[in-house]
Amino acid sequence: MQVTTIRRAVGRDAEPLTALVQGSSAYRGRYAPMISGYRVTGDYIARHEVFAAVGPASRTASGATGGATGQLLGFYALILDPPELDLMFVADAAQGLGVGRLLVEHMKGRAAEAGVTDVRVVSHPPAERFYRRLGAEPVGTVAPLPPKVTWERPELRFAIAR
Numbered sequence: 001m002q003v004t005t006i007r008r009a010v011g012r013d014a015e016p017l018t019a020l021v022q023g024s025s026a027y028r029g030r031y032a033p034m035i036s037g038y039r040v041t042g043d044y045i046a047r048h049e050v051f052a053a054v055g056p057a058s059r060t061a062s063g064a065t066g067g068a069t070g071q072l073l074g075f076y077a078l079i080l081d082p083p084e085l086d087l088m089f090v091a092d093a094a095q096g097l098g099v100g101r102l103l104v105e106h107m108k109g110r111a112a113e114a115g116v117t118d119v120r121v122v123s124h125p126p127a128e129r130f131y132r133r134l135g136a137e138p139v140g141t142v143a144p145l146p147p148k149v150t151w152e153r154p155e156l157r158f159a160i161a162r
Helices: 011-022 029-035 042-047 099-113 125-133
Strands: 005-008 049-055 071-080 083-090 118-122 137-142 153-159
Touching (some): 005 099, 011 042, 071 099, 099 153
Antiparallel strands (some): 049 071, 071 083, 118 153
8 A cells, every 4th residue: 555645845855746847747838838847845845834745755777765755746835814725736657546636635734833824725726526535625826927827816715613
């Protein structure tokens, strides 16, 4: 049985997190401009609540493990002031395995620990159903921000239990 753990991201995670963002199939086609050139930086990780979901270390073709940190399955970034789920990505290969649910539950726990009562989510349109299934309530839409974002995005809120 594979175990997924969630740990605080650190500066050396910046490149793998960026690679996960850039490799996301959810941002191909019309959504590609949104992440074009986007980078998760060490400074961003230091300033915000960034957590990574990791599985067991992967094995290379030679049989060596992928390292003590394990295989990156996904991550989220929570901004506390004002409270917003700024980033959340799950690796394409980990879609449908419960990693996203685990990350959202962890995020809600972190928000509760920080005394937050709700968390805003400006959703990628195809991800709206996912967030709603996990309890986010729709509150409106966010206007396009050309040139990278040329479509409206759903705005949702997670109520945080204390």
